[in-house]
Amino acid sequence: xxxxxxxxxxxxxxxxxxxxxxxxxxxxxxxxxxxxxLVSSNVKNLTLICNDTGWPERGVGKLIIxxxxxxVIASHLGxxxxxxxxxxxxxxxxxxxxxxxxxxxxxxxxxxxxxxxxPTGVGTPVAEGKETRVINxxxxxxxxxxxxxxxxxxAFVGDKHGxxxxxxxxxxxxxxxxxxxDIVIAEVDHLVDFMDPDDVVTPGVLVDYIVRRDI
Amino acid sequence: xxxxxKVGRRGARLFKDGMLVNLGIGMPTSLSNYIPEGIKLHFQTxxxxxxxxxxxxxxxxxxxxxxxxxxxxxxxPGGCYFDSATSFGLIRGGHVDATVLxxxxxxxxxxxxxxxxxxxxxxGMGGAMDLATGSKMVVVVTEHCDKKGNPKILKQxxxxxxxxxxxxxxxxxxxxxxxxxxxxxxxxxxxxxTIEEVQSKTEATLTIPIxxxxxxxx
Numbered sequence: 001x002x003x004x005x006x007x008x009x010x011x012x013x014x015x016x017x018x019x020x021x022x023x024x025x026x027x028x029x030x031x032x033x034x035x036x037x038l039v040s041s042n043v044k045n046l047t048l049i050c051n052d053t054g055w056p057e058r059g060v061g062k063l064i065i066x067x068x069x070x071x072v073i074a075s076h077l078g079x080x081x082x083x084x085x086x087x088x089x090x091x092x093x094x095x096x097x098x099x100x101x102x103x104x105x106x107x108x109x110x111x112x113x114x115x116x117x118x119p120t121g122v123g124t125p126v127a128e129g130k131e132t133r134v135i136n137x138x139x140x141x142x143x144x145x146x147x148x149x150x151x152x153x154x155a156f157v158g159d160k161h162g163x164x165x166x167x168x169x170x171x172x173x174x175x176x177x178x179x180x181x182d183i184v185i186a187e188v189d190h191l192v193d194f195m196d197p198d199d200v201v202t203p204g205v206l207v208d209y210i211v212r213r214d215i
Numbered sequence: 216x217x218x219x220x221k222v223g224r225r226g227a228r229l230f231k232d233g234m235l236v237n238l239g240i241g242m243p244t245s246l247s248n249y250i251p252e253g254i255k256l257h258f259q260t261x262x263x264x265x266x267x268x269x270x271x272x273x274x275x276x277x278x279x280x281x282x283x284x285x286x287x288x289x290x291x292p293g294g295c296y297f298d299s300a301t302s303f304g305l306i307r308g309g310h311v312d313a314t315v316l317x318x319x320x321x322x323x324x325x326x327x328x329x330x331x332x333x334x335x336x337x338x339g340m341g342g343a344m345d346l347a348t349g350s351k352m353v354v355v356v357t358e359h360c361d362k363k364g365n366p367k368i369l370k371q372x373x374x375x376x377x378x379x380x381x382x383x384x385x386x387x388x389x390x391x392x393x394x395x396x397x398x399x400x401x402x403x404x405x406x407x408x409t410i411e412e413v414q415s416k417t418e419a420t421l422t423i424p425i426x427x428x429x430x431x432x433x
Contacts, residue, residue, distance in 0.1 A: 025285075028281050075342070077338055096337075099261065100342065119307070166296075168280035169263045171299075201298075
């Protein structure tokens, strides 16, 4: 059974210097109540693994504004100018990954793979310093797995066993992130007693804690 | 007709019935307005949907249903949702038949640069590198020259590349150019221009095919 906690209790588990993975795509499908609680807790020197750095007023973007990260691993920063400012002034380390490479690195980290070879990024700045190999006649880059201490994900429906279902394009990075962290905390819009097993996208055994948005 | 309409009308005719297509933000999106009758396409948005419909009316937006620019979408009957690993599996795995991208620069080898200007603009590549690398057909749509009048179709890109040797077609308001192993072949020119004008506004050398250059139809 997943334990039901508040967003503040979720944020209080995070310590300075931790690596967190956060679901969402430009804050769609992001655990916004947990992000807000992390801003209030003011925990610092975090490493963020997320598709993007959201918007200044939404999602993980608020933590950027509050200068809570020392490093960000993401595919896109364009919607939050503060990320670019902190990066160019040397306040924040940023590692840009192609989106497909980023999600596959997270997937590899979650499913026990030691990395993978991809054609994406060959001949571009992404290839710098990476091992290459020709596979089936095509040059590929070796990309390494990613994991973190906490996964903060967002689902539309959860049940008391931790099973999760997403809605529409709110699914995005969330299912892969749920496998790639030591402690998984899901923010859900609706909590039910149990779900039709066929509807479950993320198996409940992965989810340690649930933060409800419906009370 | 403005540039977007010209590019949209001609670009939409590069598609074949049944293709799975991913359109980039901005000018590439305009192609969806001009799909010829009898051609049914499946549109993907890389944040996790195939089969999306028009922008919803105000008040009917679903905050969970957006495109890759976070703008609200609708979904059509037969549409589906999936996670990002599946979405990029479709893209990198060669299941996307065509992608249409905007560019800062494109060159005669089919290299394209569209994701950063060092020291000035570093928004990140998002899904562009995967789309340009994995799609079966890569179409670049662009204004033929930049705002200062400098060519964008070059002998060699000077900006950091998004993908190496991956572009198949370059379409502007002046010309439709095919990227081949032997360089750029001028296939069509707009009705109001000449081969000489197109070449003068293109840094790379354009080859004129034996069968001739057609006048573009909209």
